Amino acid sequence: MKHRRLYAWLSAVISVVPVALLGCERHVNLGPVAEAGAAKAIHEALVSAKANPAAGAKTAPTGTGWATLKGQFVFDGDPPPMPPYNVTKEQDICTVGGKALPQEKLVVAPDSKAIKNVVVFLRDPSRIHESANPKADSVEFDQKHCLFLSHVAGVTVGQTLNIKNSDTTGHNTNIIGAGFNQLIPAGGAIPYKIQKETQVPNQVTCSIHPWMTAYLLTRKNGYFAITGDDGKFEIRNVPAGEPLEFQVWHESGAAAGGGLVGTTADAPDLKWSNRGRVAITLQPDQVKEVKIVVPAAAFHL
Amino acid sequence: MSKRSFGTFVVAALATTLMGSISAQAAGWGSVKGRIVVDGTPPKVAPLVVSKDQYCIDKKPVNEAIVVGKENALVNAVVYLRVATGQKVQVAPSYDAQAKESVVLDNNGCSFHPHITLIRVGQMLDIKNSDPVGHNTNVAVFAFNQTIPSNGQSQIKASTAGALPTPVVCNIHPFMKGYILSQEHPYMAVTGDDGTFEIKDIPAGKHDFQFWHEAGGYLKNVALKEGKTDNRGRAALTIADGKTLDLGDIKVKASSLK
Amino acid sequence: MLSRSTWLVTCVGAIAVAGCSESSPPFRLNMTNVVAKQISLDHQQAIANILGGMFGTPDEPIALPETGLDQRLLAMAAGPVWSDKEGGKHGLYRRHCVHCHGISGDGQGPTAAILNPYPRDYRPGIFKFKSTYTSGEPTLGDLEKTLHDGIPGTAMPSFALLPPDEIRALVEYVKYLSVRGQMEAALENHVAEELDANAKFDPATDPAVQQLIVKDLLGPIVESWNGAKDQVIRPEDGAIPPAERPAGDIAASVKAGRELFFGPKANCVKCHGPTALGDGQQTDYDTWNKANFDFITATNDKISQIDSLRQDLAKATGDEAEQLRKQILEAQAEYGSRSKRIAALLPPRNAIPRNLREGVYRGGRRPIDIFWRVSAGIPGTPMPASGPAAEGAPGTLTQQEIWQLVDYVYSLPFEPASMPQKKPINTEVVSK
Structure with a gap:
């Protein structure tokens, strides 16, 4: 019996030792552990729709059909006047009649208050209508009077930008972030095939004439638009029946990455984020027309 | 996944506009000012160990953890309006121009100028290097850490607000230390060489103000004209329309600067 | 009645189940x-x-x-x-x-x-x-x-x-x-x-x-x-060096990279050291170790704070003394809980810049891996970014310069350690 007792002692000690070594950290305050009941109550409160009304509408069913979004951007109030470009050299070529042209950081029509050069594009479309497939043709991108003639341009991947120089002086055209930086001789042209998509338009500059600035949007599909003098845009044949997210961008947009945050008082189904992104779901064959009013504070000038 | 995250974003954006509109009717604007002084003998700070670059050694940068000016004025204390998470405070139109300016942080003489940088979310931070040696500027609150060559410049947008000032360091010159405070609003001030501060055009009403110092952290239990700061260095002050609340001399115990 | 051995086994079992870690x-x-x-x-x-x-x-x-x-x-x-x-x-x-x-x-x-x-x-x-x-x-x-x-x-x-x-x-x-x-x-x-x-x-x-x-x-x-x-950093197509290049091109790129490495613009030498052995700056911390280091430092600072509060108390009377006593007690309690916590911390270790002569690259050895390390820095560590901080932001180095540094980094394990440093190097390398 004595042996058995000793054996019991030993086995007990042996089995205690590893437990003591591995399991218990005696001197360290490990802190509290979640109480199962309380955690469950919190979980139920958080998943109930109240905490986040958008929670249910997440995994959107893929819709069918196509729709159109169009509209006009209007400046709220009086826009600040644009100073002329700071032309520091070659006045004879780079000015018109000795006067430098006004800057294009914010171009607003005097009467209609329509905003030019606003970029709208659809982010991550789930499907693409054939009319919005990328193109493969050539697009002209010219410079004259030491200005880029298309101040904001948009092309699809696969298109070729024919970068021209209609001045009598040399320019170098630097598409920042695209890895293109070439000297375009006076009267010359260089083609540049668009290779990749951007989420934010690339800035285009000329280091010889540092005031020259333009922006180039490159997308994998045709779901983009740039407003003209009338501030109007139209994007046709976007996927209907599913949540869409449009990015609104302007070179002087104050939101992150140049996002432009407008208001659409008469279209509450447009949900604006503070990055200038708009969420909306359109019905098949719907043509949604919106008036977007942009306050002065949405611009960073 | 981007759609999913967008959902929360929309909620956030809507809620923000809602709150903005609620507080949009400010009943006028007022100011607060005062002078912070050290009560007692201010503790000595250890001299910096400047181990690298003859240029820096020659420039003799000083330890700015505690700087005391004339008449025991406490320099580089920070006073700012504190807004609870999810809340907003209305900003006076007089700050519109400032919102578009960038804030300059210069590496000069192997120290940061200003020692404590104040910035509003959305403003650009221009980081310069006026020294002949290269620096890197590590602003943890914006997850920014870039090399800034001699006479070079870099830029980052103030992306988030921090509850308290957070360090700015140069890893190449570990003795260099500054702070940055980023807030959604402009109501912040750093005491100058004479210990004074003033914050203007605050919406009239009762607000929480934070008192902070690099060495002292929260400036707790500091007696004010009425009441004192709590154990997080905060006090509720009432700002009246068209008036300046003068807190007079605010005495911070020397012992709380350790 | 339970025999002693049964009792023991039960007891051990109880410890195993309840005493320390639960089963999950x-x-x-x-x-x-x-x-x-x-x-x-x-x-x-x-x-x-x-x-x-x-x-x-x-x-x-x-x-x-x-x-x-x-x-x-x-x-x-x-x-x-x-x-x-x-x-x-x-x-x-x-x-x-x-x-x-x-x-x-x-x-x-x-x-x-x-x-x-x-x-x-x-x-x-x-x-x-x-x-x-x-x-x-x-x-x-x-x-x-x-x-x-x-x-x-x-x-x-x-x-x-x-x-x-x-x-x-x-x-x-x-x-x-x-x-x-x-x-x-x-x-x-x-x-x-x-x-x-x-x-x-x-x-x-x-x-x-x-x-x-x-x-x-x-x-x-x-x-x-x-x-x-x-947020992915995409190298510009035109700037990526082709995989197959004439030896002369590589040598020129390595040479330009070397200039950058020692020069004040990229400033690599400051931390990686004049011989690139990672011996330039060895006293810094990464963010994870710094959290522990700061915790320990702040804990030690509490002692001097308590001391100076005591000195104030010796001079104080009435309400003020009462206030100070309370503060001392609070500070002591905080010191107590902090010092207990220190025992559980992994001792802080310094961030040692990479020894670039070993040819071991933690984040991967493809050129693009090294490119990303130089362009964005290594988050959490003292290694700063040399490229832009965000799309469209200005960077310190151009992509071409970053690729030159990549070439130089690749060449370092083969560069003789005795190869004389370039002198003068725009600025002094390390202090005396």
């Missing part, structure tokens, strides 16, 4: 942060409960829809280790990761203390080896690469032999532990900065707290993870 290990809070912020016991419990409600337990993780996490993948990775009849593996995280990275992903598994570098603590959501801009979260592809390739020069092995779906599940679980850790830090900050010591903090009954948690605290964390794919 729980998530724990970051007690260093909790103590540093002096969070009350009630609030500690509230935070643990909220995290429990949002993220579940190590055995039963929860993916709230707002987090975008994949519940199916999390279930594959979580829980105890077992295999089903078809040979399907369960409990992948505890099978492969937990011994180093710990149950809460705090990098403090049982083996952590004997490893150098320490295993990664996922909770701050900072990852060193990734393709995105400095402030961006890694893409899931970045994390998959780290699992697939391991981290050369460290204890992190390659998991290339695991099937892709298991790697994917583990990556999801790492992201889950990060999001959970970031949420914990956000809650602790909120409690420390905004709540009174005895304020109630319960989202189960208060819709305002629900809103705060999901929108204000969790929202930005999830946004940052979801935005990672828009």
Whole structure:
């Protein structure tokens, strides 16, 4: 019996030792552990729709059909006047009649208050209508009077930008972030095939004439638009029946990455984020027309 | 996944506009000012160990953890309006121009100028290097850490607000230390060489103000004209329309600067 | 009556069951942060409960829809280790990761203390080896690469032999532990900065707290993870050096890279040292060790603070003395809880710049890997970015210059260590 007792002692000690070594950290305050009941109550409160009304509408069913979004951007109030470009050299070529042209950081029509050069594009479309497939043709991108003639341009991947120089002086055209930086001789042209998509338009500059600035949007599909003098845009044949997210961008947009945050008082189904992104779901064959009013504070000038 | 995250974003954006509109009717604007002084003998700070670059050694940068000016004025204390998470405070139109300016942080003489940088979310931070040696500027609150060559410049947008000032360091010159405070609003001030501060055009009403110092952290239990700061260095002050609340001399115990 | 041996066995059994760890290990809070912020016991419990409600337990993780996490993948990775009849593996995280990275992903598994570098603590959501801009979260592809390739020069092995779906599940679980850790830090900050010591903090009954948690605290964390794919640094097509180049081109690029390495623009020499042995700057800390280092420093500072409060007390009378006594007691209590915590910390270690002559590259040895390291820096470490901080932002070096540095870094293991440094090098290299 004595042996058995000793054996019991030993086995007990042996089995205690590893437990003591591995399991218990005696001197360290490990802190509290979640109480199962309380955690469950919190979980139920958080998943109930109240905490986040958008929670249910997440995994959107893929819709069918196509729709159109169009509209006009209007400046709220009086826009600040644009100073002329700071032309520091070659006045004879780079000015018109000795006067430098006004800057294009914010171009607003005097009467209609329509905003030019606003970029709208659809982010991550789930499907693409054939009319919005990328193109493969050539697009002209010219410079004259030491200005880029298309101040904001948009092309699809696969298109070729024919970068021209209609001045009598040399320019170098630097598409920042695209890895293109070439000297375009006076009267010359260089083609540049668009290779990749951007989420934010690339800035285009000329280091010889540092005031020259333009922006180039490159997308994998045709779901983009740039407003003209009338501030109007139209994007046709976007996927209907599913949540869409449009990015609104302007070179002087104050939101992150140049996002432009407008208001659409008469279209509450447009949900604006503070990055200038708009969420909306359109019905098949719907043509949604919106008036977007942009306050002065949405611009960073 | 981007759609999913967008959902929360929309909620956030809507809620923000809602709150903005609620507080949009400010009943006028007022100011607060005062002078912070050290009560007692201010503790000595250890001299910096400047181990690298003859240029820096020659420039003799000083330890700015505690700087005391004339008449025991406490320099580089920070006073700012504190807004609870999810809340907003209305900003006076007089700050519109400032919102578009960038804030300059210069590496000069192997120290940061200003020692404590104040910035509003959305403003650009221009980081310069006026020294002949290269620096890197590590602003943890914006997850920014870039090399800034001699006479070079870099830029980052103030992306988030921090509850308290957070360090700015140069890893190449570990003795260099500054702070940055980023807030959604402009109501912040750093005491100058004479210990004074003033914050203007605050919406009239009762607000929480934070008192902070690099060495002292929260400036707790500091007696004010009425009441004192709590154990997080905060006090509720009432700002009246068209008036300046003068807190007079605010005495911070020397012992709380350790 | 029980015999002594039976009694003993019962007793041991009882210890095994109840005494220490329960059968399933729980998530724990970051007690260093909790103590540093002096969070009350009630609030500690509230935070643990909220995290429990949002993220579940190590055995039963929860993916709230707002987090975008994949519940199916999390279930594959979580829980105890077992295999089903078809040979399907369960409990992948505890099978492969937990011994180093710990149950809460705090990098403090049982083996952590004997490893150098320490295993990664996922909770701050900072990852060193990734393709995105400095402030961006890694893409899931970045994390998959780290699992697939391991981290050369460290204890992190390659998991290339695991099937892709298991790697994917583990990556999801790492992201889950990060999001959970970031949420914990956000809650602790909120409690420390905004709540009174005895304020109630319960989202189960208060819709305002629900809103705060999901929108204000969790929202930005999830946004940052979801935005990672828009944050990838893509080298400009024109600037990428072709794989096959004439020796002369490479030599010219290496030479230009060398100029940059020693020059004041890229400034590599300051930390990696004049011989690139990583001996230029060895006293700094990375963000994970710095947290511990700062904690220890602040704890020691408490002693001198208590001393000076005592000196004030000697001179004070009345209300002021009473106030000071209270402050001394508070400071002493804080010192007590802090010094106990120090015993549990992994001793802080310095961040040693990489020895570039070994030819071992932790984040991968493809040119693009080195390019990303130079362009975005190494987040969490003193290594700064030389490229832009965000798309369109100005960078210190052009992409071409970064590729030249890549070429020079590749050449360093073959450069004679005695090769004389360029003199004069624009600025002095290190102090006397």
